[in-house]
Amino acid sequence: MNGKQVVITGGNAGIGKATAIALAKKGANVIITSRSESKAKAAVDEIKAASKNENIDFVLINLVDQESVRKAAEEIKSKCPKIDVLINNAGCYLSDLELSPQGIEGQFATNHIGHFLLTNLLLENIKAAGNARIINLASIAHKSTRALNFDDLNYEKEEYGGWKSYSRSKFCNILFTKELARRLEGTGITANAVHPGGVRTEIAEKDANWYTKLGWIVMKPFMITVEDGAKTSIHLASSADVEGETGGYWVRSKKEWSNRPSQDPELAKALWKKSEELVGQEFPESKFQ
Numbered sequence: 001m002n003g004k005q006v007v008i009t010g011g012n013a014g015i016g017k018a019t020a021i022a023l024a025k026k027g028a029n030v031i032i033t034s035r036s037e038s039k040a041k042a043a044v045d046e047i048k049a050a051s052k053n054e055n056i057d058f059v060l061i062n063l064v065d066q067e068s069v070r071k072a073a074e075e076i077k078s079k080c081p082k083i084d085v086l087i088n089n090a091g092c093y094l095s096d097l098e099l100s101p102q103g104i105e106g107q108f109a110t111n112h113i114g115h116f117l118l119t120n121l122l123l124e125n126i127k128a129a130g131n132a133r134i135i136n137l138a139s140i141a142h143k144s145t146r147a148l149n150f151d152d153l154n155y156e157k158e159e160y161g162g163w164k165s166y167s168r169s170k171f172c173n174i175l176f177t178k179e180l181a182r183r184l185e186g187t188g189i190t191a192n193a194v195h196p197g198g199v200r201t202e203i204a205e206k207d208a209n210w211y212t213k214l215g216w217i218v219m220k221p222f223m224i225t226v227e228d229g230a231k232t233s234i235h236l237a238s239s240a241d242v243e244g245e246t247g248g249y250w251v252r253s254k255k256e257w258s259n260r261p262s263q264d265p266e267l268a269k270a271l272w273k274k275s276e277e278l279v280g281q282e283f284p285e286s287k288f289q
């Protein structure tokens, strides 16, 4: 990874920070994104100290807000003319229904739309790297979702549930990965999705209701460490064994089957189209080749 440029969203905590440390140890130049300047600075210092690598930087981004994503994309583009590895790692769990500044349900907006927009805005710089790798942190949680209702993305008709919406956002991460891989076929750029395992982080303690927090805390001793949770992302980012592998769903560094609806190419195209509508910008197929 010597001199390779890596960008990791949500690199100030949890799996993202562990991934950043491991790739920095391998000699990569790493940009982490964070929604908080103080957390970003503390994480950069920690990553530098743990990896003995000074080429670590940060960009502020709030993925729930498309304005912030567009501003951050410009900053990332100016800092890195080429991006060898983009790890769309950031994610949130929201027990209560929240809307983004653009009026989109919060988990869908953060976990899917924010990364959809960021990846598309960074495409030229990803292409400039040649055999770049895009890695999207999905989850086994996607399995609770089997369909998308594009007419009720904000749960105005169907009742909202934190888990239901989280699962849907992770299902979308896989569909997005599949459509990206299809569009990038033959370019040498790969796109893969990851389930990191049940990992001892604070994801379900930040914006979750008391019983979700309690359940998460009770389960934590049985979960894997962040270092182990980062292993599949690190493998996909750095191993020669996965050269050219694309469109997969990876668990414990092995390709597995995501649920059948998440493999539906027509649903992936429909999600792409809806996502374009929601960000108010088209990203035509011709731009990917």
Ligand SMILES: NC(=O)c1ccc[n+]([C@@H]2O[C@H](COP(=O)([O-])OP(=O)(O)OC[C@H]3O[C@@H](n4cnc5c(N)ncnc54)[C@H](OP(=O)(O)O)[C@@H]3O)[C@@H](O)[C@H]2O)c1
Residues within 6 Å of the ligand: 009, 010, 011, 012, 013, 014, 015, 016, 034, 035, 036, 039, 061, 062, 063, 064, 088, 089, 090, 091, 092, 110, 137, 138, 139, 140, 195, 196, 197, 198, 199, 200, 201, 202, 203, 204, 206
């Ligand atoms: N932990 C698990 O068991 C597990 C299982 C399956 C999948 N995953 C996935 O793994 C990824 C990493 O999660 P984690 O467990 O490491 O959680 P984490 O420790 O909470 O880290 C999540 C990261 O995403 C950032 N983030 C959250 N909302 C954001 C927003 N609106 N804008 C920008 N950044 C935002 C967080 O920033 P703050 O520090 O400011 O909150 C943090 O840096 C997520 O995509 C998650 O869905 C985790």
